[in-house]
Amino acid sequence: MIHERAGCASFEAAMDVLGKPWTGLIFAALEGGSLRFGELREAVGEIADRMLSVRLRELDQRGLVTRRVIEGPPVRVEYELTAAGRGFREVADAMRKWGKVILRAGEADEGVPRATSATSATRKRSRA
Amino acid sequence: MIHERAGCASFEAAMDVLGKPWTGLIFAALEGGSLRFGELREAVGEIADRMLSVRLRELDQRGLVTRRVIEGPPVRVEYELTAAGRGFREVADAMRKWGKVILRAGEADEGVPRATSATSATRKRSRA
DNA sequence: CAGTATCCGTCTGGATACTG
DNA sequence: CAGTATCCAGACGGATACTG
Numbered sequence: 274m275i276h277e278r279a280g281c282a283s284f285e286a287a288m289d290v291l292g293k294p295w296t297g298l299i300f301a302a303l304e305g306g307s308l309r310f311g312e313l314r315e316a317v318g319e320i321a322d323r324m325l326s327v328r329l330r331e332l333d334q335r336g337l338v339t340r341r342v343i344e345g346p347p348v349r350v351e352y353e354l355t356a357a358g359r360g361f362r363e364v365a366d367a368m369r370k371w372g373k374v375i376l377r378a379g380e381a382d383e384g385v386p387r388a389t390s391a392t393s394a395t396r397k398r399s400r401a
Numbered sequence: 402m403i404h405e406r407a408g409c410a411s412f413e414a415a416m417d418v419l420g421k422p423w424t425g426l427i428f429a430a431l432e433g434g435s436l437r438f439g440e441l442r443e444a445v446g447e448i449a450d451r452m453l454s455v456r457l458r459e460l461d462q463r464g465l466v467t468r469r470v471i472e473g474p475p476v477r478v479e480y481e482l483t484a485a486g487r488g489f490r491e492v493a494d495a496m497r498k499w500g501k502v503i504l505r506a507g508e509a510d511e512g513v514p515r516a517t518s519a520t521s522a523t524r525k526r527s528r529a
Numbered sequence: 530c531a532g533t534a535t536c537c538g539t540c541t542g543g544a545t546a547c548t549g
Numbered sequence: 550c551a552g553t554a555t556c557c558a559g560a561c562g563g564a565t566a567c568t569g
Contacts (some may be wrong), residue, residue, distance in 0.1 A: 279425030279493060283500025290503060291496075292420040294562070297407030310531050321563055326532055336506030347530050348569085357506035360499050365407060367495035368419075371488050372411025375418060377463035378485035422542075438551050448544060454552055475550050476549085533565085533568075548553075 287364060290335065295320050295328050300354065300361045303338065307353035332358065417494060418463065423448050423456050428482065428489045431466065435481035460486065 278288050291295055295317060302308060302316035314325055329352060332338040337358035343349040354361075406416050418424055423445060424496035426436055429446035430436060458481060460466040471477040482489075 278419075278422060279429055279497075281425075281497055283497045283501070284425060284493060285500070286504045286507075287496035287500040288419065288425075291406075294406060294418065297412060297416075301407055321415075322532065323564085324562070335503055336509060337503060350531065355506065357502050360502050364492075364495045364499045365412060367492045368415035369407075369409055369411045371492045372409070372413070372415040374485050374488050375463060375465060376414045378409055378483065379414075379462070382526070383449055450552065452542070452546090478551065535566085537563090539562085543557090546555085
């Protein structure tokens, strides 16, 4: 899958990062400064360790977050956004802005017409 | 899945649309004006009828594209972006811009160190 | 503390074939 | 022309259990 979302490598790269669950929350949590694994888990909410670990790995590999290991009896690891990672904010803002627009567009048309069938409108992947 | 990507409904709404394969290309194709199903299929490229149909349905339902049926022996249908749909452009630009940045960030670190494996940079979900 | 290893269900996309 | 109906394989995310 994936083929080409917009026929543009950079667009795809962005989608590649933002298109996955939790990434947005992780970035948001890290915008306030560096956090340890546990703190991140707390900040993000319901994310499973494995998921957080996987995402963090991807982000680290892409150079969007840095991983700093702090040796010591209780090994600690600090994650922090890189400059590139911080750039996510502008995109998030643009998306949120457009998101509001399309949210309204959907409502006005048939997103939530009255009460009958409903569903199929906003549903998508539901929410587990 | 999906839970919360950024703890923000509008952000999620945007992801919901952009996060799916082909949507970007469809928007791009429609930016030049209305197109018929077949033309869209041509413009997008390798997309399967069913996929195009599904995406178009979603976009229509969300009020991002309009569907105009032109009766006649050969029934024709014209698809066109709505004002909300056109707003996609700003987001796409922001994403492309950031995409370039993270593409470089990834390369510099370990995305494409030299020549060996490569692939792991732009790959995402591999390629089937 | 900070992960990693496994296992499994769900959802999505793709190919093919058929219809108004 | 413009879709829709099926079927299928695989990717992805989630929960649980275990380790340095």
